[in-house]
Each structure stands twice: as C-alpha cells, then as structure tokens.
Amino acid sequence: MRQVRIAMAQINTTVGDLEGNTAKILHAIQRAKQEDVDIVTFPELAITGYPPQDLLLKPQFLHDNRLALERIIAQTDGITAIVGFVDQEDDIYNAAAIIHHQTLLGVHHKNYLPNYGVFDENRYFQAGVTKHIYQIGDITFGVNICEDIWYPEGPTVIQTLSGADLILNLSASPYYVGKPEFRRRMISVRAADSVVVVAYNNLVGGQDRLIFDGGGVIVNQAGQTLAQGKLFEEDFVTADIDLDDVSIAKLNDPRHRKAVLQMKLDDASMCQRICAEPLPARRNRPVLTPTCSSQDRKAHEPALSPNMLRAKEIYAALTLGLRDYVRKNGFQKVVLGLSGGIDSAMVATIAADALGADNVVGVLMPGPYSSQGSLDDAHALVENLKIHHHVIPISPIYDAFVAQLSGAFEGRQPDVAEENIQARCRGTILMALSNKFGYLTLTTGNKSEVSVGYATLYGDMAGGLGVISDVPKTTVYALAEYRNLIAGFDLIPRNTIEKAPSAELRANQKDSDSLPEYSVLDEILRAYIEHDKSIDDMIALGYEPAMVKDVVRKVDKSEYKRQQAAPGLKVTCKAFGPDRRLPITNKYKG
C-alpha cells in the first residue's frame, strides 16, 4: 500500500510580516512532525502574505523573503514542506518551494497569473512554464499555485499525465458570496477529470479589502471530499491517502490513458521528474479517520434557509475582515456613529462580534432633524450589544458653521450644502475621538448608498474601514434577520429594521424621496455594476427607462466620492475599488 499523510496548514498570514509568517510556518511544521505527517503545505506566498503588492518592487523585501525561506528549510528535518515564497532568478516569480528534509528539491513558478478583478499579478511576476513532478520514494506529486488549477488545461493535467498521483495546490483565493461552494465544486471536478488526489490549501484572513475564506479541501481521484478546512478560521487539516487507489483508478480510466499517449506525442519537455529518497520512519502509524471540520460544525446549529445560510456566510466573512483589518493595523478599539438606522446598527453588531463589545464605542450625534425614535433605537442597540457610547449633539456646531457661512451664503436657500455640513460635523466628531483615543473609525454606508452617492464625503464616509460598503441594502436586512435569528431575540431592534430608511438631514426626509425602493434599486445596481449591463439592456429587462437612466447617472457621477472612500470589505463578485476601475473624468453615458 502506497500511503501518504498530508497536512494543510491553513494559516492566517499578514502582508509584509516576514517574521510573524515564518513563525507560523515553523510552528505548523513542528506540529506536522508530531502528527507523523509526510507532506505539509501552506497557502500561496505564505512567507510574504498575499497580496504583497508593490512591496515586490523592493529588492530588500525580496532578499528578506529569501532569508526567511532559508530559515524554514533548516527546520524541515524528517518532513516535506511546500511553502509559498517569491523566487528571484532572471525575474521574479510567484513560487512554491518544494522542501524535503532540509533540502530545496525544486521550485514551482506559477504558470497562470491572474490580472483581472482585484488581481495585478502581471504587474509583478513573470509566468512560469515548467510543471515538474516530484517523486519521494513511491510518492509522486505535482505542485501548483492557485490560478494554475482553475484552467482545465493547466499544470494539473500535465503533472498528472506525467505520473503525479497527488496535486498540492497553494492558494490565496479571495472570498465573495457563494465562492466557497463554487471553488469546492471546481476542485472536485478537476480531481475527477484528471484522476488525481488534490489537496487545495487556501489562505484565510483579512487583508485590506480582501477576505480570504480558507475552506481548503482534500478530494480524492473521484472528486469526493476526504477532508475540509474551516471557513473563515485557521485550521490544520490532515488526511491519509492510499495512492494505490489512484493507480487503480487511472488504469481503469480510458480518458486518462488516451491522454497520456497524446501528451507523449505532444511536447512533454515542460515536465521533469525530480526524485528524492523517502524518509524511513513514517510507515508505522495508525491510519487517520477522515474529518470534515466545516460539515461537523454544521450539525450543532439550527437549520437555516438558503437565504439565511448565505447571510451566515457573508456575516462570517465581514466579521473576519473587520477583525483582521483592525488587529493587523494595530488598533484595539473602534468608534462609529449610531443613527438608529439599520446600517450603523449592523456595523456595530459585527464589530461587537468581531472585537468584543468592550472594544466598540458608539456615538449618538443628534442634529436638528434627528427624531426621538432614532435616538431611542440607537440607545436600545447600545443596551442590547452592551457597547460603550457617547451622546454628542451637533446642533451648536452646525449653528456655528451656518453663522460663519451666512455672509458667503447670503440670499441662498438651504440645500444639500447644509445637509452635508451636518454629516461633516459628525465625521469630525468621530475623527476627533479617533485621534484622541486611538480608535479606528468605521464607516457604515452600504453598497446601495455608495453606488448612487447617497453619502457625504468627509461626513458619514469618514473613517478607516467600510464594513458593509459592498453589501447591498437588501442584504443588510438579511444579515440583521440572520443575526437576530441566531441571537434568539431582536438584538438589532425591530423598529430599526422596520422603519423607512432616512438620513434625517432635513425635515421629513426619506431615502425613497430620491431613490427607488431598495428591492428594485439593488437589482438595477447589480445589473449595472456587477454585470456591466447597458441602459438599453436594463430597460429590456423591464425596468422603467427614466429610473434606469437616473440610477446610472447617479452611479457614474459618484465615482469621485468612491475613489476617496475608506477601503471596503469585498463580499460580492465586483466591489468598488481595485475590482472596478473606472475613470472619474468620463463622458460615457452607458
């Protein structure tokens, strides 16, 4: 029986933290040795964190990353480790080190470099061309990196046809809603197509706008899950694999045998076989029972509807993204304005879950048009969450602004200028608390508002992180329902959820004065922003032409605001920011 024990160290790395990441890697190697593991893998670019962006253009950074790799190599006595790093040869490569028993056996250079969406890998890396395989004793495996495995014709195929029974993929695949399931399905099909075991290790953790969801998976040659890493948490996933089963499956698969022949006729020179002696000590160990962490945990929870399952996934993503942004940037506490509305209530709740209630400071800032109901709702939330709070009325400040501007504004009626002054009084108060006490300010705008510019730059947009700025308003409601459901009571006050949304910046203002109902608005926004539909396309879908044109115009003319927004956590397939790069100066009316 050709048996191999694999471990996937699903670790939460931090960009630039070469010391800290190396310490995590060494710790996992130590654990793998204790658990009699043959091969331990790490996420993509584990040494540098992902994505290192323009740090890659600093020679010293590349050098330091290489020194870290050398430190790791020295600690691999008696084990094989596959570690992501940046390889500098004729150019720089997104690379995986194949380390065996204190020797660097080989290096895989990522063949497929993503350069779309949030990715800019062509900016940095040269694409690799080789797809070697490694034979350690009777274990033959191939290594590839993230994007490599998304291409049906990619390295996995060539490595398998050249003799690999096992593919070890190192990934840093960012989250958006539904992505974990989509990714698992792809890995399963890829394994079954190639008749090979795939161990797919995915990064976990928040990095600026991106949330890496982990959820690594080991699937067998039939595409069945052998082991699965937790979602949104670090994990250490192990599995024992019988490679003879892979051989049997290959011999019985006519597609596979035909493809081997075809590759021999084509150029197979990109794949060499690199061999090393096995380590003798590993063979007398009891076989592990397969575990699937995520599935186990589901058993303890109430049954959720598909909509609530989706909300659960997004909620977990936002919690991780918020926690890591705050902690990795060295902050302890956060501050945010509480209006009594759903958005700030949602953000406060996520923050309390992510950081602990004691690390959340809510500020109630009633102004000239604030209602008592809103204040009551905000107070109720503070009670429910048990967070700190201040009440700081803005009217005296607002009045001072209006008085000082009275000369310049002479003869003009109040309009959006006065509304924005109120929002900016609030932004300045939150930033003053941030400056005085070292809190990170959270912004609370949702994607629907941010899309149409229904937000005040330097006002409610002031802050270090946009927690729900990629969450459409209708999804914010779903998140609130989800959170109340698992709380077992209205943690987020029912009135906050049920009242008509209002910015309360003038008398009797309602969001619906200037915007379509959110259920309709969110559909139009999804079509326009996420799916690049034209005005004509959307009218053809049945939306009212004037409404479509008005929404598109509002989205387009708010681009300048979004380019000055705090980074926002990405949870949809297209978030604002690096994911959607539009000019501000833009006369296209599309």
Add this chain to the structure above:
Amino acid sequence: MRQVRIAMAQINTTVGDLEGNTAKILHAIQRAKQEDVDIVTFPELAITGYPPQDLLLKPQFLHDNRLALERIIAQTDGITAIVGFVDQEDDIYNAAAIIHHQTLLGVHHKNYLPNYGVFDENRYFQAGVTKHIYQIGDITFGVNICEDIWYPEGPTVIQTLSGADLILNLSASPYYVGKPEFRRRMISVRAADSVVVVAYNNLVGGQDRLIFDGGGVIVNQAGQTLAQGKLFEEDFVTADIDLDDVSIAKLNDPRHRKAVLQMKLDDASMCQRICAEPLPARRNRPVLTPTCSSQDRKAHEPALSPNMLRAKEIYAALTLGLRDYVRKNGFQKVVLGLSGGIDSAMVATIAADALGADNVVGVLMPGPYSSQGSLDDAHALVENLKIHHHVIPISPIYDAFVAQLSGAFEGRQPDVAEENIQARCRGTILMALSNKFGYLTLTTGNKSEVSVGYATLYGDMAGGLGVISDVPKTTVYALAEYRNLIAGFDLIPRNTIEKAPSAELRANQKDSDSLPEYSVLDEILRAYIEHDKSIDDMIALGYEPAMVKDVVRKVDKSEYKRQQAAPGLKVTCKAFGPDRRLPITNKYKG
C-alpha cells in the same frame, strides 16, 4: 521622387466622449484634406480616449466605439487616416485602424501591452502578434502603437526590414518631469537604428491623475527632427517626406542589409504586405517648409536656467492637468483655502493661470493659531492674482466642537485631535462653498507632506483634485520662483516664499518641529518612494539612521491617508495612487 505628406493631429480627447472625440477626429480629417495631406494620424485610442479603464469591460461601450469608427471611415474619401480604437474580434485589442479612401485596409493590434506603473493593459487587452505593412502606390509604411516602439526588438524593426520606409506610431504616453526629452531621444535613436522615418503622435491633455504632454515628433531616417508638436497643447503637425532618401539610406547601411537577410532566415510570417491603389490627385502641390512649433516658441521667451526650464515644464503640465480635470468634469470655478503659505499660494496661481482669475475663489479661514502675517500674505496674494475671496474665521466653530467634546475629552490634554479639528473646520467650509455654488475644491498639499502624512484627512486633504500632491516641497519653491520670474515681479509674495513653513494649528508650530529640513527630506523621500531604496541603502548614502527610520515609518503609516486622498496630478516618475500600490495592512519595515 516618392513624396508623402504626413499630418499628425495631436488632439486632446476625453475618456468616454465617443461623440466629442469623433467630432475632433472628423474635423482634423477635413483639415488634412484641405492641406493636401496623404496620411493623417491620431493618438492612441483616439475614439475612446485614454485610458478607458473598466469602460472596456462594457459590451455596449465597445459597440459604440465601433460605430464611431464606421462614421469616421465614411468621411475618408481621398485620404488615408490612422485612427486608434478598440478592436473586438476573438478578444479585445488596443488597435489602430488603417483607413484608406473609405475602406478599412487593415488593423494593427498593439503587440506590447504596458502593465507597470500607472498602466493596466493586460487587464483588458490581448496582445497582438502581427506587424503588417501597408503599400499605397509607392508609399510603404508600418503602423504601431505606443509601447510597441519602446522595445528595440519591437514591430518597428520587423516592419522596416519588411519594406516600410515610414513608421506611424499612435501614442498616449503620460508626462513626468524630463519625459518629453527622454521620449524624443528614444524616437530619434529608434529611427536611426532602423533607417526609417518615424511619425510619433502623442496624446495631449489631462485625464484624472495623468497629464499627456503631446510633443509628437516626426524624425527622419537619420534621427533628425523634421517637425515637432507643441508641448501641453493641441497641434496639427505636417511634414513632407522624400521616401527615396530613405531608400538611399537603407542601401547604404550595412547593418540594415544584414538584418534583412537575417529576418528572411527567421520567421517573417508575422509581416504581410497589404496593398492599395494610390489616389491620383495629390501630386501637384508645393513642398511644405518644415516647422518645429515648440522650438519656434522658445525664441520669444527669456533664457532660463536648467532648473527654471524644468520648473517651466512642470508648471505647464500642472496648468493643463488642472484645467482639463476641472473642465472635463463640467466645473467652471474652483475654491481653495489660502493660508498665506507657499502651497496654497502656488495652487491658487496655477488655478488662475489655468482657468482665469475670475474662476478662482480663495478662502481665508483664520483660526486660533493663525498669525496676522499669514493673513496679510494671503491678502497680498489675492490682490496680486485678482481672484475672488472670502474671509471666514473658524474659531467660533472650533470652540463649538471643543465644547461639545468636552465631556468625552474630560481629563485629556489638547493634542493632534484639536489640531485636526481646526483643519476639518476648514475642509467643511470649503466643501460647503463647493456644495452651495458648484465649485470644485482644490487640495493644496505637496508631495513631501503627503508622503509623511503631514496633512489632515477630511481637513486640508478634502477636495476634488490634488494639484501639487506629486510636487516635492523643494520643487514647489522652484515653481514659485519660475512664476515670479516670468511675471517680472513677486506675484507670489516674497514673504510667503521666505518664511518658515508652518501649519499654524498650535502655538509657534513649525514644520521643522516634526520633520527634517525639506532639502534633506525630499532627498530621502525620492530614494525611498521613487527608487525603492531600503533603510540600509539610505543610511549607506550618508543620512542619519534615526532620521531615515523616522521618515520611512511616517511614509508607511500614512498609506491609509493617501488611499483616501483626492486624485493628484502625476509629474514625477512615481506618484502616489495607481503608480505605487502598497497595502495599508503591511508589517514590513523596510
């Protein structure tokens, strides 16, 4: 005599303005016909404007761009036109249409796609592989696009060796200081190396952060300039070229003849020859006298030192960048705060030059720590520039903030929180004027301040455009000297230039309290930001270790501020923004 008359329409396109750009193209074609031109060229992606960014991911945009091309083709009776557009075939390409007498003879797909610095072309385009040549009667030419000509082994070589006597390059090459001269030199060498005439048409105009400087050039086969477009202005550049001279030069150049042979031995299949009949009417015209616009204009100006010539170039770039950002975004007037300091004085002056004094509103906002001297300097500037102004003291507003925050701040000493409140009072006043009157707010921070975070987010950083945010402080002084020199008097008050810089946010504050002298700071910043030097590198250059470390730390920890800054006009080889993409969450101390 094989003679050809070329025109380069150096036009200022606007991204997304398919209608407006097409109108400019048609107008230039009309003019070219009137001037008996054989071939007229346009800048890169003239139909869409450059860079169109994610507009390229909208199918409707691609379709509309193609319709615009069809409209242009219909207007080319009796002339050849080379027009930049997006070609959609199996994928999308950054393309040039070779249009002859109402027929689309062929299309060149850009071979080399820039994906570094400010460029993201791999995000959008497939790289072309063919490098065809066109023969119209006895005129044989090749067409290529921008980056194509920067590579010594690029299409220019193959097109020339296959028989082209003339290379028509369409470019959108953005400005940074010294780039016009660097680019002209490269074109000259490229032409001489390949023994070919090069007509290099470069886009002119501002697009968000980027300034395209124009300055197109027609050089002969010896690398000598035949005609030159204006810098920072639209132009229509014509030249008559005797192609027999090119043939003679080729026959006499042993490097060229050896290379032709070599290419025949290599694969020459990427280059086809596409032929069309000549138009008979063009042959009886008097030969044009060569003109070099930029050089002519220099004769009317005072002799300038190299430092002042450099300041002149940057000043012209900023003026164009500001004007185009304001006008292309539909604004008439701008507003900015005037502190009496050099930065706001500089920005006000550029704005007055770009837009006319009547379109500039300066706001003096004295606060608790403002000096009378600063107010006097600001008033003097207003007088000199003849711009509008308001005086709006902030102390009553500041006092109201402090009063409202007194509970939350109880027991705390004043610190940066109170300083930032003052800056945010000012930012809010400027934005209120912007909102009320439709002014665009300009920010006035220079690159040195923005680098080390010596600026208040939502305070002095509030605004739509960072005019000098890529100009180091020492260069700001040079710009002031230049502007005063050409004014013939101290347009920018002498005291503003000579006094010690201060933010005046607390008593007796000076920039030098927290920062090294600007002459030293700017050198360290250039080494760290523009040249990616490490701390050790900079210490080895002789800078004081503690100072280097402090500056690097300040630059790194201010990244979050810069990511919320207004877009700033790029004038150095590496500006903040898309040119330098660093993570906020970043533990590397390099």
